[in-house]
């Protein structure tokens with residue numbers, strides 16, 4: 001049976017790659033070091049596959065069809081889809097068997113995700129993998145969550161999706177070591193007059209709540225206050241999936257800084273699962 005060997009969460013923003021010098025060198029170095037440290041910890045747990053939980057920024061999904069949850073079940077993924085992202089075009093290896101397993105288990109367990117074998121991944125998935133130094137050493141399974149086009153899945157549903165994921169991972173009938181990397185948030189607002197706003201109070205409370213481990217507190221705060229943290233903060237759904245998958249494992253915040261010039265509250269964290 002497969003083993004869940006690590007759960008991590010990290011913000012992402014294309015600005016990290018495109019304009020790294022927009023912030024003081026000291027801050028940039030600390031943030032990149034935090035990503036490296038996260039990558040070191042992930043590598044230390046020796047995963048062969050990383051399930052990357054991100055959102056699609058309207059590159060694969062449009063108004064003709066926008067799934068709440070989508071499972072990638074491809075042998076490989078081209079990335080990045082954005083021609084303007086300062087990242088080398090590459091093909092990441094996929095774990096198609098694990099993607100298919102998750103899909104089958106979801107349909108047997110009260111979830112109805114879509115699936116795709118034609119995703120072209122954007123900065124959301126690629127940036128944290130690159131900065132953590134995990135490309136191209138691990139296979140991936142991308143799980144995309146609608147965090148951008150309302151109506152969005154509820155925060156509670158995302159916790160439940162995470163709980164389901166944990167069970168489905170550990171029932172994968174193969175001797176695999178699997179880690180989860182949830183990515184997005186924390187506060188930010190894109191393409192509105194508030195762009196550049198970072199709601200540090202929201203971010204710090206969100207991290208404290210995750211540390212408390214109380215699902216009701218986490219969900220209530222996320223649901224009731226996310227609007228004050230910006231449209232991009234809706235990506236905290238991906239962290240809630242990590243919380244659900246952690247099944248009570250202790251949460252540790254690895255790094256946080258409000259980085260207005262990168263338009264984002266940058267957070268990195270780990271749930272201390274026993275791997």
Ligand SMILES: O=C(O)c1ccc(O)c(O)c1
Nearest residue numbers: 012013014185188263264
């Ligand atoms: O376009 C941007 O600036 C931007 C910032 C933060 C994000 O999480 C993101 O997906 C995009």
